[in-house]
Amino acid sequence: MRILNLHLENWRNFTSVDIPLQRRVFITGPNASGKSNFLDALRFLQDIASSGGGLQSAVSRRHGLSSIRCLAARRYPNVVVQIEIGESNESTWNYGIDINQDNQRRPYLKKELVTHNDDVILDRPDHEDEDDAERLSQTHLEQVNANKSFREIVEFLSTIKYLHVVPQLIRDPDRSVGKLGDPFGGDLLEQIARTPKKTLDSRLARITQALQVAVPQLQELRLERDVKGTPHLSGLYKHWRPRAGWQSEGEFSDGTLRLLGLLWAVLSGGGPLLLEEPELSLNPAVVRHIPQMFARVARRSGRQIFVSTHSTELLSDPGIEPEETILLQPSPEGTVVSLAASHDDIVALLQGGVPMAEAVFPYVSPENAEELAAFGER
Helix, strand or coil: CEEEEEEEEEECCEEEEEEECCCEEEEECCCCCCHHHHHHHHHHHHHHHCCCCCHHHHHHCCCCHHHHECCCCCCCCCEEEEEEEECCCCCEEEEEEEEEECCCCCEEEEEEEEEECCEEEEEECCHHHHHCHHHHHCCCCCCCCCCHHHHHHHHHHCCCEEECCCHHHHHCCCCCCCCCCCCCCCCHHHHHHCCCHHHHHHHHHHHHHHHHHHCCCEEEEEEEECCCCCEEEEEEECCCCCCCCEEEHHHCCHHHHHHHHHHHHHHCCCCCEEEECCCCCCCHHHHCCHHHHHHHHHHHHCCCEEEECCCCCHHHCCCCCHHHEEEEECCCCCCEEEEHHHCHHHHHHHHCCCCHHHHHHHHHCCCCHHHHHHCCCC
């Protein structure tokens, strides 16, 4: 399954979003336009559905509903997050929640709706909620005793994975203390170490082969634990002294660690993968081929991949379709979200052979960016 459509109201930067989603999704826009917040709507549902999560926890870790609600929203509107999941031309599920807050600023449900094709599976508030308003502090999505009829949605949302590798966290010797599934890579080596040996060896061999494109001198990767049991990844680099070129993750470059995390994430798991600016620290020649890698993953595994990016090189791949590219354009009433395919002039440029980056960046580049060059004159 994959996410077919996302609908948002008053979420973060966005007063209103209704956008169809392909198996690859490229999101671009100027700084502070909401690229991370677009992805965070999906993480929000994952946080609710995951074991140990729930509505209260998901809102709290985002510092309350007031921080989530769009600044351009009118007085006390509901925050709405809805998704459609399934496969094209097959059965589909819809899940949506409307949220507000009470006088104690505690979030509660104004509505929770689940449909399967044209059948309504859940529609809250129901008569039990009316008898006990406290029930509206929790979604049925997070309750095992209440979600049996739509557990397929729960299981799907729980597979969503977000990754934005921070190399310093991987290098930190105490990186994995108290962390599990850290979206910034703090427990990446623990995740690798927990993998069964046969699978681990296969993945490391494939990752080594891919890394050699960006780091030609790398010959081998291996995982070991120190005396405290902490896992470490070592790489053998070409050196004039045989076997003298071993380096640990603390000596890897930022680009190597980011690409390593990206490759591991692509190979592990099958749910939607949310990636923030995967081009960071990578050579442009490498970045140009990332979309093709995602396309192969989508074809082989069916995995859906979301990518936020500023990169001209990444968006210059000729295989990127206008239906796969989402443009974010800030406005006084919130960020406007559209597909590149909805702009006739962009489509015309693409049909004329202009790369996606050149076609869309005039729409999403900051106005008067050239004025930054004048900084310091006064």
